[in-house]
Amino acid sequence: MLSATFKIHQGRLFLLTEGREIEAHIKSCFPWSEDKQFFSIRDSEDNELVLLESLDDLDPENRSIFEEFWKMSNFIIRITSVNHVEEDVELRHFDVETNIGKKLFQTKLEDWPDIMDDGRILIKDLSGDLFLIEDLESMDRKSLKLLEPYIA
Numbered sequence: 001m002l003s004a005t006f007k008i009h010q011g012r013l014f015l016l017t018e019g020r021e022i023e024a025h026i027k028s029c030f031p032w033s034e035d036k037q038f039f040s041i042r043d044s045e046d047n048e049l050v051l052l053e054s055l056d057d058l059d060p061e062n063r064s065i066f067e068e069f070w071k072m073s074n075f076i077i078r079i080t081s082v083n084h085v086e087e088d089v090e091l092r093h094f095d096v097e098t099n100i101g102k103k104l105f106q107t108k109l110e111d112w113p114d115i116m117d118d119g120r121i122l123i124k125d126l127s128g129d130l131f132l133i134e135d136l137e138s139m140d141r142k143s144l145k146l147l148e149p150y151i152a
Helices: 062-075 140-151
Strands: 007-010 012-017 020-028 038-041 046-052 078-086 091-098 101-108 123-125 130-133
Touching: 007 062, 012 046, 020 062, 078 140, 091 130
Parallel strands: 078 130
Antiparallel strands: 007 012, 012 020, 020 038, 038 046, 078 091, 091 101, 123 130
């Protein structure tokens, strides 16, 4: 059994171990066909904290938290930079770079990005996909300039 516990707070995963609370993220390890085995739990600098060989190594409460976060994190696409934003009749078109490559998506003109309490920005497109800007201050100047009208 894993000697640490997980918690989710404001959409972020934390690993509680040895009296410390560490913000963490999950990377699936090879073989990807085994969806309940081999996960690398990593800190914000991408250092491995724990290699979880199987979800069976977690107690029921931690397994539930882990699975909830895994589902949530796999449906949120992280924006790393913005190439172009254009407004058209009733739609706003985004051309962005993400953690999974270049993406094009649209929102309604009346739909605005949600600025969360912790400063992260969430954008929901027309098909219901979620796009997240985790750290606005780390974005390049061009991206900031393109986003400014929508987050000011």
